Amino acid sequence: MLQAPPSHYLLTASLSQEVDHRTIEEVDIDGFTLMEVAGSSAAKKLLKDYKHAGWSHGLYLCGKGNNGGDTLVVARYLLQHDIAATIVFLSGTDDLSPDAQKNWELLQQFDDQDQLQHHKSWEAFTETDLEYSFIIDGMLGTGLDSDLRGSYTSAVQWANEQSTSVFAMDIPTGLHADTGQIMGESIQADRTFAFGGHKQGFYLEVGPAQTGDVTYCELPFPNQFKSSSNTFLLDESWVPRPTLQPGQHKYASGVLYIIAGSEGLTGAAQLAARSAWAEGLGAIILICPRGLLSIYEQTLPSIIKKPVGSKSDEHFTRQHLANVLEIIGKKEGAVLIGPGLGRQEGTIQFTNEFLSQNTRDAIIDADALWALAQQKDGWRKPDNTQWILTPHPGELGRFTDQAVADDYNRLTFVRNFSSDKQITVLSKGMPGIIGTSSGPCYLTNYNTRYFARAGNGDVLAGKIAAYVALGQEPDQSCANALLQGKQKLDSYLQDSSDLPEPKDFI
Ligand SMILES: NC(=O)C1=CN([C@@H]2O[C@H](COP(=O)(O)OP(=O)(O)OC[C@H]3O[C@@H](n4cnc5c(N)ncnc54)[C@H](OP(=O)(O)O)[C@@H]3O)[C@@H](O)[C@H]2O)[C@@H](O)CC1
Numbered sequence: 001m002l003q004a005p006p007s008h009y010l011l012t013a014s015l016s017q018e019v020d021h022r023t024i025e026e027v028d029i030d031g032f033t034l035m036e037v038a039g040s041s042a043a044k045k046l047l048k049d050y051k052h053a054g055w056s057h058g059l060y061l062c063g064k065g066n067n068g069g070d071t072l073v074v075a076r077y078l079l080q081h082d083i084a085a086t087i088v089f090l091s092g093t094d095d096l097s098p099d100a101q102k103n104w105e106l107l108q109q110f111d112d113q114d115q116l117q118h119h120k121s122w123e124a125f126t127e128t129d130l131e132y133s134f135i136i137d138g139m140l141g142t143g144l145d146s147d148l149r150g151s152y153t154s155a156v157q158w159a160n161e162q163s164t165s166v167f168a169m170d171i172p173t174g175l176h177a178d179t180g181q182i183m184g185e186s187i188q189a190d191r192t193f194a195f196g197g198h199k200q201g202f203y204l205e206v207g208p209a210q211t212g213d214v215t216y217c218e219l220p221f222p223n224q225f226k227s228s229s230n231t232f233l234l235d236e237s238w239v240p241r242p243t244l245q246p247g248q249h250k251y252a253s254g255v256l257y258i259i260a261g262s263e264g265l266t267g268a269a270q271l272a273a274r275s276a277w278a279e280g281l282g283a284i285i286l287i288c289p290r291g292l293l294s295i296y297e298q299t300l301p302s303i304i305k306k307p308v309g310s311k312s313d314e315h316f317t318r319q320h321l322a323n324v325l326e327i328i329g330k331k332e333g334a335v336l337i338g339p340g341l342g343r344q345e346g347t348i349q350f351t352n353e354f355l356s357q358n359t360r361d362a363i364i365d366a367d368a369l370w371a372l373a374q375q376k377d378g379w380r381k382p383d384n385t386q387w388i389l390t391p392h393p394g395e396l397g398r399f400t401d402q403a404v405a406d407d408y409n410r411l412t413f414v415r416n417f418s419s420d421k422q423i424t425v426l427s428k429g430m431p432g433i434i435g436t437s438s439g440p441c442y443l444t445n446y447n448t449r450y451f452a453r454a455g456n457g458d459v460l461a462g463k464i465a466a467y468v469a470l471g472q473e474p475d476q477s478c479a480n481a482l483l484q485g486k487q488k489l490d491s492y493l494q495d496s497s498d499l500p501e502p503k504d505f506i
Pocket residue numbers: 020021030031032034035038063064065066067068070097139140141142143144145146147148149150152169170171195
């Protein structure tokens with residue numbers, strides 16, 4: 001099972017509030033202290049990372065809640081470094097949260113050189129006309145409860161039009177912490193300092209474009225308070241690399257059966273087989289309709305081919321079922337089914353009967369997903385097997401009548417679907433989402449659009465299947481396959497500005 005470190009737990013707004021609250025109530029670290037840790041941590045990172053930027057004057061946009069309070073702490077630290085501060089209180093200063101109020105009083109005491117100005121409304125501020133070295137967004141944090149109201153909208157629009165860098169405290173104002181949707185308007189930050197946890201919405205919908213770079217600032221929250229998070233950020237900083245143990249015998253270091261290909265779609269089978277082979281498997285056995293054997297004999301020399309049916313067969317049908325089950329019954333191994341199978345009626349019947357009788361771990365991709373979805377909800381994974389489904393958004397949508405158009409709904413659906421069906425689901429797209437049978441979901445944070453070319457799904461399925469055949473858990477196999485593709489993408493882009501092709505990810 002994947003085990004994300006606490007820095008990679010993704011928080012919703014309510015979980016953030018619960019963690020704050022429990023830390024204050026149960027471990028007796030008060031809110032003022034938490035605010036000090038949050039603001040000082042962001043301030044120190046800013047001072048360190050931008051020490052050569054020649055900052056002289058910052059603009060701080062503050063709401064009346066604790067997000068505004070964090071921002072006043074930042075202003076105080078930077079003032080200590082001779083960076084003047086203009087504070088704009090969008091909701092005035094009469095109704096600040098108690099900790100923000102304390103910090104406002106404190107900040108004024110640190111202004112011994114008259115470097116602090118403030119305005120008690122957005123309208124009061126727009127009358128002035130100074131140049132600022134940066135803008136800090138401390139208007140709203142996890143307390144956002146609706147589309148932006150009042151002058152918050154104008155302030156956000158104005159900040160987004162400035163050429164100055166914008167740094168968001170905790171979350172860009174207007175971005176929904178759970179869904180990644182924009183609530184009317186949202187700050188488009190250059191960088192976001194996430195206090196005590198990344199928010200789930202950073203990685204959904206437009207989240208990545210609004211947050212800019214995300215910097216995690218640790219707060220003294222006991223890890224167990226975050227443990228009800230069921231969503232995690234997947235990146236190479238923590239996912240264990242696969243440990244491949246080449247066996248003495250070809251059948252001892254992982255056997256993968258691939259059931260793929262049909263007339264006109266043999267390329268998908270070849271890409272999946274090559275991709276899996278590159279991971280060092282002992283043996284790959286490509287089961288194919290006999291009519292296609294000659295193609296694979298020429299293109300896949302390292303792969304063992306087991307043809308079924310007669311020479312005129314160019315797609316799978318039910319008549320092949322007994323033979324296929326017999327082949328995969330011979331040696332332990334995993335099964336990849338789907339790439340290029342086609343959607344003939346006979347193939348759909350073959351696939352569904354195969355899946356109901358197969359007792360091997362199975363990776364179900366492409367046309368096998370199509371076949372499965374034809375059964376509507378009337379399918380169950382046989383006991384004692386592990387299944388991984390790898391749907392792209394269109395394929396995922398066939399398993400549900402609910403809308404999965406936005407990422408939050410997709411995440412919710414993937415979580416419920418994986419747990420109801422007791423399977424692992426790799427929902428392809430941006431972000432990629434791995435859903436597991438026990439509940440946890442994992443989100444990618446990199447640009448997956450480079451993979452949106454025909455054939456990349458076959459390569460990905462081949463990699464996942466290879467890792468399963470080598471004995472990795474399903475969630476780990478999906479994570480490794482995704483991140484391996486990302487690594488290949490990064491190194492490809494270092495040398496080339498062309499669009500990568502599927503072969504570049506093998
Ligand atoms: N001690 C702690 O707990 C810690 C907290 N931390 C920090 O606190 C942040 C959460 O603070 P928070 O809960 O005070 O909420 P926050 O986002 O500042 O604003 C709430 C106010 O906004 C208003 N408002 C809401 N929606 C609005 C809208 N659409 N348009 C306009 N106004 C709107 C609403 O006003 P009302 O409707 O009540 O008049 C409400 O009063 C968190 O993100 C982190 O930065 C951590 O750093 C350290 C520990």
